[in-house]
Amino acid sequence: MKNTMKALVYHGPEKISLDEVPVPKIIEPDDAIVRITTSTICGTDIHIWHGGMPEVEAPRILGHEFCGEVVAVGPAVRNVKVGDRCAVSCVTQCGECFYCKTATYSHCETGSWIFGYMIDGCQAEYARVPHANLGCYIIPDKLTDEDVLFVGDILSTGYMGAENAKILPGDVVAVMGCGPVGMCAMATARLWGPAKIIAVDTIQSRLDFAVKQGWADFGLNPLKCKVVEEINKLSHGRGADACIEAVGVSPTMKYALDAVRAGGNVSVIGVFEKPFELEMNKLWIKNISISMGLVNANRIPQLIDLIRAGIINMTPLITHRAPLKDILKGYDIFGGKKDNCIKWVVNY
Ligand SMILES: [Zn+2]
Ligand SMILES: [Zn+2]
Known part of the structure; x- marks a missing residue:
């Protein structure tokens, strides 16, 4: 694995740039490191970019909707292994705290929505996924990244x-x-x-x-x-x-x-x-x-099953695709609702 990677970094209101930053490492025993294979820009990223969420501390790698391949896991990760393709929940949940046990997962005491907000996100080549046991969902062989890309957030x-x-x-x-x-x-x-x-x-x-x-x-x-x-x-x-x-x-x-x-x-x-x-x-x-309320991402397995059964197909939302190097253009076009853009997908 490389030591540095490209990432879209928020430096304060109206200031974003594509920077060379360190590749994230495992910190907690239930962390996974994911090599990102597909990600998106979400309306919330646009809110942050324009300063609508002043609680976001710069510098911060943005993005919270993605698929990738697991490249490293901590010793407490059981549900995924190195080499698995997975869709990642935008909400991080431990499964053990008061809120997780009372089904308000989005308020997990050591998680909640943190990607691209309180911790670095996915508009990068790699991301650290905390609480990977309830964060990473294996993509069935027959489905592509794009088929399931939206399960972790907008779907x-x-x-x-x-x-x-x-x-x-x-x-x-x-x-x-x-x-x-x-x-x-x-x-x-x-x-x-x-x-x-x-x-x-x-x-x-x-x-x-x-x-x-x-x-x-x-x-x-x-x-x-x-x-x-x-x-x-x-x-x-x-x-x-x-x-x-x-x-x-x-x-x-x-x-x-x-x-x-x-x-x-x-x-x-x-x-x-x-x-x-x-x-x-x-x-x-x-x-x-x-x-x-903030999304409870507790139905991802069922949404993946519905996609596999052909009952839900959100891929028509993808109007634009471009590599990570063009992501600033994506912020301009998706963020400005230009060119009939509905969803900008970053492929790698
Ligand atoms: Zn979002
Ligand atoms: Zn929790």
Whole structure:
């Protein structure tokens, strides 16, 4: 193994560069070192780049969505071995602390979301994966990296959004935001058998794409129609049984609260940079439930099984592919929503 590697390093708001840095080493007994074979840029990386997460200490290697080959393991790693191809959970979980044992894995006391945030991430040639026993998931032989690339982050996030929305067969589900996470929420919402999935976004090409892929049944563009009225028309005048907010800004949150029917569920998976005021004086009488949270990446094995069975296929999200040396261009294009980019994949 080499001593140094290329990595995308965050040096403070608006400052990122591709640097030569040391290759990570095993620190804890349950660490693995993974040679990264495929990674991505996530919307959260863009938030960090623009200074939206001031708690991130520079210098920090960004990135938390990846696949790779295990090249070294600590003595306490049992579930993977050197040479295994694996998809990696963006949330690190020990399996033994209070939060892991009470199924709030994303708040693991020695883990949680730390990749590319509190510790170095995956937009590099190698990464150290802490708590590898519950972090690395072997990729079945028949599947490629790209087939399973999103299980560790956006697909698990979309799944949690759909799960928290408590969808029942025949329900009407509205998803506010047709970005990669929103589309993952639509694709997984299907698993519960809703009658209609409605996508809402101001980018018409993304709405058309989500409908064409079969993830959404209807696309509503707030620039062209009155979203809440249209959702009412599609739901017997009641409003959606469940709304999933997948952007993290006030207008989409407001649509979700206005479009949900009395007694329905609002499930928030968008990452907010700013506070949002709930109009409790109007909302209390609506009997709705609002849920939110950082992804629990505890269903990765099932998501891989669903992908292998052909029930979920998120590879159409991949619109751009380029090697690590071009990743700054990726930040510009994906981060700026240019060139109809939905997901920028780094291949090595
Ligand atoms: Zn992410
Ligand atoms: Zn834990």
